[in-house]
Amino acid sequence: MGTPVCGRCGHKLQSRDPLSLQRVWALWIVGALCYIxxxxxxxxxTQTLFQVDESTIISGAVEMAHHGSFGIAAIIxxxxxxxxxxxxxxxAYLAVSVKSPTRVSNHRRQMLYExxxxxxxxxxxxIFVVAILSALVQLKTLASINPGPASIFFALSVIFTMLSxxxxxSRMIWDVQAENEDPKHDE
Amino acid sequence: MKDFAASDPTDLLDDxxxxxxxxxxxxxxxxxxxERAVCQRCHKVLIAPRRNAGxxxxxxxxxxxxxxVGAAVFPFLTIDAxxxxxxxxxxxxxxxxxxxxxxVLSLAxxxxxxxxxxxxxxxxxxxxxxxxxxxxxARHAIRAFRxxxxxxxxxxxxxxxxxxxxxxxxxxxxxxxxxxxxxxxxGILVVLVIAQDNFMCKWSVWYRLEHPKNS
Numbered sequence: 397m398g399t400p401v402c403g404r405c406g407h408k409l410q411s412r413d414p415l416s417l418q419r420v421w422a423l424w425i426v427g428a429l430c431y432i433x434x435x436x437x438x439x440x441x442t443q444t445l446f447q448v449d450e451s452t453i454i455s456g457a458v459e460m461a462h463h464g465s466f467g468i469a470a471i472i473x474x475x476x477x478x479x480x481x482x483x484x485x486x487x488a489y490l491a492v493s494v495k496s497p498t499r500v501s502n503h504r505r506q507m508l509y510e511x512x513x514x515x516x517x518x519x520x521x522x523i524f525v526v527a528i529l530s531a532l533v534q535l536k537t538l539a540s541i542n543p544g545p546a547s548i549f550f551a552l553s554v555i556f557t558m559l560s561x562x563x564x565x566s567r568m569i570w571d572v573q574a575e576n577e578d579p580k581h582d583e
Numbered sequence: 584m585k586d587f588a589a590s591d592p593t594d595l596l597d598d599x600x601x602x603x604x605x606x607x608x609x610x611x612x613x614x615x616x617x618e619r620a621v622c623q624r625c626h627k628v629l630i631a632p633r634r635n636a637g638x639x640x641x642x643x644x645x646x647x648x649x650x651x652v653g654a655a656v657f658p659f660l661t662i663d664a665x666x667x668x669x670x671x672x673x674x675x676x677x678x679x680x681x682x683x684x685x686x687v688l689s690l691a692x693x694x695x696x697x698x699x700x701x702x703x704x705x706x707x708x709x710x711x712x713x714x715x716x717x718x719x720x721a722r723h724a725i726r727a728f729r730x731x732x733x734x735x736x737x738x739x740x741x742x743x744x745x746x747x748x749x750x751x752x753x754x755x756x757x758x759x760x761x762x763x764x765x766x767x768x769x770g771i772l773v774v775l776v777i778a779q780d781n782f783m784c785k786w787s788v789w790y791r792l793e794h795p796k797n798s
Contacts, residue, residue, distance in 0.1 A: 404789055405729045460753070468752045471745075506605070506625050513736070520695065520739055524676075524746030525753070527692050531679035532660055533754060535667040543680050548688050555691075558736065570605035570625065 412565065419563040420491050427556035428484055430549045438544035440526060445538065452546060453477065453522065476522040476550070479515055483557050486512045487564065494568040505569050512561050519554045523547055600786075602627055630786040637715035637791075643779045644704050644711075650772040651701050657765040660747075664758030673697060673765060695739040700776060703738055706731035707779075714791045725792055732785065744773045
């Protein structure tokens with residue numbers, strides 16, 4: 397249509413970004429790579445009177461469950477394991493589905509995309525818990541909690557998967573339908 | 584913006600609205616206050632104007648502004664175990680990752696919890712106050728609004744609030760935890776931020792930025 401810039405907000409105009417899927421996959425891979433050290437390295441270093449305790453995300457949650465706080469263990473497991481893993485799966489599935497035929501309806505996939513976009517930020521909860529704990533529990537010799545190296549990888553993983561989801565153009569889901577059907581959509 | 588208003592094809596374009604989510608084009612009929620225009624294909628809400636939405640958003644934005652500043656400065660949580668005490672503010676919590684590469688994480692956390700929400704509030708006020716007062720739009724208001732919308736997913740105050748709850752339960756058996764004034768401020772803040780996002784109708788703001796004098 398001639399104008400490369402939006403007349404309203406000044407943003408660059410492009411009907412479909414041909415590199416959209418490439419960016420989705422690139423950011424997805426970085427996010428997935430960061431997720432591995434996030435689970436193998438310790439997330440929290442707890443120093444009490446006589447012992448130093450290092451716990452990873454999963455072992456921390458298991459410990460909470462042993463102490464009887466099943467609710468908290470569930471929140472941590474859902475926010476740091478279930479959500480990130482299902483997000484990796486969902487973004488990969490969406491990216492594959494716009495290239496190859498699928499039986500899942502566009503509405504379902506659009507909904508999946510919205511859920512991924514909405515829920516992705518919530519994975520940051522574990523980072524915030526670590527931040528609050530390590531700032532709060534600094535009681536000299538009695539007890540202190542410090543963040544472990546996993547926290548930085550986990551934060552990176554969340555950020556890169558959020559960027560990956562944002563790079564995905566939801567209009568691609570509907571383009572396939574528009575090609576197959578009568579392209580007229582009035583009112 | 585208005586350069587092509589006279590030419591014929593853009594007159595037609597003004598009646599059209601394209602769904603940002605699925606790219607279906609519709610002939611637009613502006614909904615009344617309280618009604619919503621919804622994309623027929625993917626059911627995204629395209630326009631949802633409310634009566635006095637601008638005023639509400641500005642009022643809420645001011646409240647959010649004061650609460651952010653207050654919540655960041657006052658002590659947030661206090662801990663007490665066998666005579667050892669410690670009080671932290673939200674900034675302390677955000678800056679807990681110190682040493683080496685962890686400093687990056689500290690800055691990122693501080694940004695996500697305090698500075699991004701703060702920036703969004705300031706940008707919203709900057710854009711909306713002239714619009715609501717029926718003045719011409721502020722300089723760079725359009726760019727400011729675009730930045731504010733781009734920052735939306737990175738404003739994580741409500742997630743931090745849930746993180747607090749989790750952290751509290753984790754510490755509860757280790758020590759006595761008390762709430763500082765900032766904790767309650769932050770609680771109200773979270774509710775207000777969510778309310779503000781729900782009031783905002785992007786289409787109406789863009790429309791008013793382009794047509795400042797009308798209605």
